[in-house]
Amino acid sequence: MIKRWIRNIGLLLVILVTITACSSKSSSGDENSKEPIVLGANLALTGPAGTYGTAMKDVFDFVIKQKNDDGGINGRKLKMVYYDDESKPEKTVQNFQKLIKKDGVNVIVGPSTTTTTVAVEPMIEKEKVIMFSGSNAYSPPGNSFAFNTSLKQPATHLIHHEWLKEKGIKKVGVMASTDESGNLSVNIIKNNFNKKDGIEYVFERMALDTVNVTAELTRLKEQGIEALVVIGTGAPVNIVLKGVDQLSLDKPVLLTQTQLNFAFADQVKDFMPKELYISGTPPMVYEQLDENNPLKPNLKKFAKLYKDGLHKEPDHLGAMGYDIITSVIKAIELAGSDDPEKMKKAFETKFKNMALTTSVVNYTPEDHQGTNGDGIVLIRLNQDSTWSLAMEPKFWEK
Numbered sequence: 001m002i003k004r005w006i007r008n009i010g011l012l013l014v015i016l017v018t019i020t021a022c023s024s025k026s027s028s029g030d031e032n033s034k035e036p037i038v039l040g041a042n043l044a045l046t047g048p049a050g051t052y053g054t055a056m057k058d059v060f061d062f063v064i065k066q067k068n069d070d071g072g073i074n075g076r077k078l079k080m081v082y083y084d085d086e087s088k089p090e091k092t093v094q095n096f097q098k099l100i101k102k103d104g105v106n107v108i109v110g111p112s113t114t115t116t117t118v119a120v121e122p123m124i125e126k127e128k129v130i131m132f133s134g135s136n137a138y139s140p141p142g143n144s145f146a147f148n149t150s151l152k153q154p155a156t157h158l159i160h161h162e163w164l165k166e167k168g169i170k171k172v173g174v175m176a177s178t179d180e181s182g183n184l185s186v187n188i189i190k191n192n193f194n195k196k197d198g199i200e201y202v203f204e205r206m207a208l209d210t211v212n213v214t215a216e217l218t219r220l221k222e223q224g225i226e227a228l229v230v231i232g233t234g235a236p237v238n239i240v241l242k243g244v245d246q247l248s249l250d251k252p253v254l255l256t257q258t259q260l261n262f263a264f265a266d267q268v269k270d271f272m273p274k275e276l277y278i279s280g281t282p283p284m285v286y287e288q289l290d291e292n293n294p295l296k297p298n299l300k301k302f303a304k305l306y307k308d309g310l311h312k313e314p315d316h317l318g319a320m321g322y323d324i325i326t327s328v329i330k331a332i333e334l335a336g337s338d339d340p341e342k343m344k345k346a347f348e349t350k351f352k353n354m355a356l357t358t359s360v361v362n363y364t365p366e367d368h369q370g371t372n373g374d375g376i377v378l379i380r381l382n383q384d385s386t387w388s389l390a391m392e393p394k395f396w397e398k
Helices: 002-027 050-069 089-102 114-119 121-127 153-166 180-192 214-222 235-246 262-267 283-288 296-310 316-335 340-350
Strands: 037-043 078-084 107-109 130-132 171-177 200-206 227-231 253-255 276-280 377-381 387-391
Touching: 037 050, 037 089, 050 078, 050 262, 050 296, 050 316, 078 089, 089 107, 089 114, 089 121, 107 316, 114 121, 114 180, 130 316, 130 340, 153 180, 153 227, 153 253, 153 276, 153 377, 153 387, 171 180, 171 214, 180 200, 180 227, 200 214, 200 235, 214 235, 227 235, 235 253, 235 262, 283 296, 283 316, 283 377, 283 387, 296 316, 316 340
Parallel strands: 037 078, 037 107, 107 130, 171 200, 171 227, 227 253, 253 276
Antiparallel strands: 276 377, 377 387
């Protein structure tokens, strides 16, 4: 009798726990609820990409506070739960499991890099949770629960190529990281730009934990390169620039948009190349943009908010974080809740010709990145750590 009673109590507890867990998971998506809408954030707050996650967290906190001060969404406040993935794929998987199973979130912003984002793709599809990646190079699968707002990677290398062609440069070295982002860029350059317009690209690779690239740079120098393209995230790029300085490789260096921030400029100020160009989004030079650029009004608005609220000058990472969190909030408003299926439909059907601060977005069921090359610019980082607009394609005239 006692054993049967204990078994029945145990069964009842299991049922209660299960009901509670299901209720916790679904209540966030209930548009009639007045409970907070809980969002999850998995960012690289430490590790090689720690600069990126930290910059985005500051913006997320600021925008959420501002939204809550204005009354939230339909009277519901927003709450963000953060986890640091330390720039590690295995840690990212653990964090996503916690956010979904323990915290019961329907929406996760992050991860910060392509490698960590790809690591959790299968999980978000299985659990049907919205993921809005902060990677600059990630291209989400169509009809998935993953989204991104970064410029498509080919645009990054197209503007490099156009600048190289304009300058009459014929041989270009490429130093690329061995991660997902580096692999993607190498394939894009090889398949679309190598030998085009008489420009030859030669390649070297570097590991994410590299501490010295002297041998790789020496081989490129011996091949007579006239410019160097560096593709990577965080510390490896700085190591390449140190090597360029030590070898007196006095050639133009071209980087990608992950380096469009003030922290990077400060890190490399003692060994900055004479000519350093970065392709990407325009927040660093928003005042220098053509008055007809449709991104400029939003950038002016963002810059004022950023300066007034965070007391900082705007940069790419801050603007990208702003676009991510405001897009998520907009999708929740359009969907009427944070239900992932409803948000997915809102993204796919209602985000049309939407001018953000970093790009113009058009999501479809087949395209969850929603961008092309519209909005990309080439920016020069001068040796006094100021930023100048070097090339601005007039996409609005197409």
